[in-house]
Amino acid sequence: MNARAIRSKAAWSMAALALAVVMFAVIDILALVAGKGAAALNGSIFTTMTTGIAGGLQNAIYGTFALVGLGIVLSVPIGVLAGVYGALFAPDPVAKFFRFVAEVMAGVPSIVIGYFGYTMLVVAWGFGFSLLAGGISLAILMLPYIVRATESTIRQLPHGYMEGARALGITPADAFRTILWKPALPGVLTGVLLAISIGLGETAPLLYTAGWSNFDPNWQLTKNPIGYLTYVVWTYLNEPYSAAHRLAYAAALLLTALVLLLHVAAKGLQRSTPAQ
Amino acid sequence: MGETVVAFRKPVAGAAGQLQAIRAESSDAAIVTTELNAFFRTKQVLRSVDLEVAKGQITALIGPSGCGKTTFLRTLNKMSHTVPGFRQTGSVRVLGQDIRTVADVETFRRSVGMLFQRPNPFPMSILDNVTLALRLAGVKKVQRREIAEERLTQVGLWQDVKDRLDKSPFQLSGGQQQRLCLARALAVEPSILLLDEPASALDPKSTRLLEDLFVGLSGRMTLVLVTHNLSQAKRIAARTAFMEAGEVVEYAATEALFSDPQDPRTAIYVQEHSN
Numbered sequence: 001m002n003a004r005a006i007r008s009k010a011a012w013s014m015a016a017l018a019l020a021v022v023m024f025a026v027i028d029i030l031a032l033v034a035g036k037g038a039a040a041l042n043g044s045i046f047t048t049m050t051t052g053i054a055g056g057l058q059n060a061i062y063g064t065f066a067l068v069g070l071g072i073v074l075s076v077p078i079g080v081l082a083g084v085y086g087a088l089f090a091p092d093p094v095a096k097f098f099r100f101v102a103e104v105m106a107g108v109p110s111i112v113i114g115y116f117g118y119t120m121l122v123v124a125w126g127f128g129f130s131l132l133a134g135g136i137s138l139a140i141l142m143l144p145y146i147v148r149a150t151e152s153t154i155r156q157l158p159h160g161y162m163e164g165a166r167a168l169g170i171t172p173a174d175a176f177r178t179i180l181w182k183p184a185l186p187g188v189l190t191g192v193l194l195a196i197s198i199g200l201g202e203t204a205p206l207l208y209t210a211g212w213s214n215f216d217p218n219w220q221l222t223k224n225p226i227g228y229l230t231y232v233v234w235t236y237l238n239e240p241y242s243a244a245h246r247l248a249y250a251a252a253l254l255l256t257a258l259v260l261l262l263h264v265a266a267k268g269l270q271r272s273t274p275a276q
Numbered sequence: 277m278g279e280t281v282v283a284f285r286k287p288v289a290g291a292a293g294q295l296q297a298i299r300a301e302s303s304d305a306a307i308v309t310t311e312l313n314a315f316f317r318t319k320q321v322l323r324s325v326d327l328e329v330a331k332g333q334i335t336a337l338i339g340p341s342g343c344g345k346t347t348f349l350r351t352l353n354k355m356s357h358t359v360p361g362f363r364q365t366g367s368v369r370v371l372g373q374d375i376r377t378v379a380d381v382e383t384f385r386r387s388v389g390m391l392f393q394r395p396n397p398f399p400m401s402i403l404d405n406v407t408l409a410l411r412l413a414g415v416k417k418v419q420r421r422e423i424a425e426e427r428l429t430q431v432g433l434w435q436d437v438k439d440r441l442d443k444s445p446f447q448l449s450g451g452q453q454q455r456l457c458l459a460r461a462l463a464v465e466p467s468i469l470l471l472d473e474p475a476s477a478l479d480p481k482s483t484r485l486l487e488d489l490f491v492g493l494s495g496r497m498t499l500v501l502v503t504h505n506l507s508q509a510k511r512i513a514a515r516t517a518f519m520e521a522g523e524v525v526e527y528a529a530t531e532a533l534f535s536d537p538q539d540p541r542t543a544i545y546v547q548e549h550s551n
Contacts, residue, residue: 091360092361160396164396166355166385167470168409169384169385170408170409171382179398179399179400179408182399183399
């Protein structure tokens with residue numbers, strides 16, 4: 001073997017080793033969560049509410065769906081419209097500024113959003129720890145991902161679509177309505193799914209805005225604290241009781257499974273994007 | 277005496293350009309540009325282009341890559357104007373109207389159709405591709421269908437697609453796709469058709485088919501063809517302009533431009549690119 005071949009082998013080995021380290025970490029986390037979570041998982045987790053540090057997770061599961069659901073309802077229409085505007089209608093400098101804002105927003109630490117939610121929504125506007133305060137905070141967190149996914153998906157569509165439409169005297173609005181939305185849809189939905197998975201996994205903004213409740217959501221928007229899965233993971237692992245740990249691992253497994261499911265769905269959507 | 281003629285042929289002042297524009301319009305020109313300069317930000321891409329395109333003929337624009345011929349073409353239907361940083365000075369009159377005074381650019385573009393370098397059918401059925409612009413213009417369904425059949429027949433595609441009108445256009449060959457795009461452009465009945473190297477991605481047989489269609493269309497409409505393919509210009513264009521570095525170096529009857537170029541730059545280009 002000459003020196004070049006040796007160097008090549010060495011580099012490839014290092015790359016393979018790096019990959020192994022990453023894979024090990026991922027598999028170890030998944031194995032831990034799956035093992036401990038599966039042991040804790042039983043039917044009553046889904047059908048009973050939390051009592052103290054034991055019981056089930058029904059309240060947290062419903063609460064998570066309610067919070068993320070409200071987050072979607074608030075962020076998807078605004079995010080998609082903003083993304084379409086940025087990609088098709090905004091003058092160039094506005095679009096650039098707009099992308100910058102979306103990037104900054106995506107980079108704001110979630111705890112800061114939580115603190116904003118607390119001072120603004122919970123205290124100043126008097127929502128209290130509630131579904132509304134938590135849902136709005138999640139929406140703020142999810143918004144930039146949806147805006148960016150929408151905007152970049154539309155920008156990456158073949159230029160020929162927009163050019164062809166322009167040359168035929170079709171307005172940008174009509175072009176979007178009749179031509180562009182369909183090929184853009186899978187990309188936008190992928191962005192929405194990823195935003196949901198980010199919202200699902202968030203703890204920090206909710207600690208300050210949603211509070212916690214041992215009871216199922218009562219569909220009051222304000223003044224009623226609401227439970228969610230990440231709270232259980234965050235809080236119950238610190239308790240010195242094995243019942244609390246079991247609950248935390250069950251919640252972690254549910255969250256991981258949901259996020260995994262969303263990512264698989266997103267991959268499926270990407271594959272269904274019509275080939276050009 | 278001789279000097280007067282030269283001054284007439286290549287006006288330097290704006291007033292002379294104005295005069296030429298008026299003259300040209302009375303003499304049946306579809307497009308007249310006068311002292312046209314175009315810029316992308318600070319870069320000048322067209323330099324005082326004075327060009328008259330006669331109605332009902334095919335006019336070809338040739339020249340090396342980056343000479344401004346495509347920018348010129350895209351300025352005629354105000355597509356250049358959608359690029360951030362684009363700026364125009366001088367005048368472009370299309371069908372008698374200064375393009376700067378066009379209030380409704382969509383209606384304007386319906387009278388100046390365009391075919392692109394790469395076929396760009398929309399991601400919808402073959403039929404919808406041809407009828408979309410008609411639908412948006414409020415044409416009734418039965419009528420749209422008639423027009424579609426007429427146009428697809430006109431471009432020689434009807435027999436190939438009549439049994440799969442609701443299918444995706446991406447199954448068609450490149451040449452068929454380009455003819456579909458031509459049918460789509462013709463559906464809104466433009467008076468002018470701008471062709472931006474429309475055959476450069478196609479095989480020789482499809483190219484010939486398309487060229488025959490262009491020849492068939494001339495007479496009824498005005499065609500402006502940007503091409504890299506000199507023999508294509510020779511085959512179908514009545515007049516040809518040679519451009520270099522944003523300028524029109526020479527503009528003459530195609531036959532004359534190729535056989536007896538007046539400018540040494542034209543002569544060199546034509547010689548180097550003909551085989």
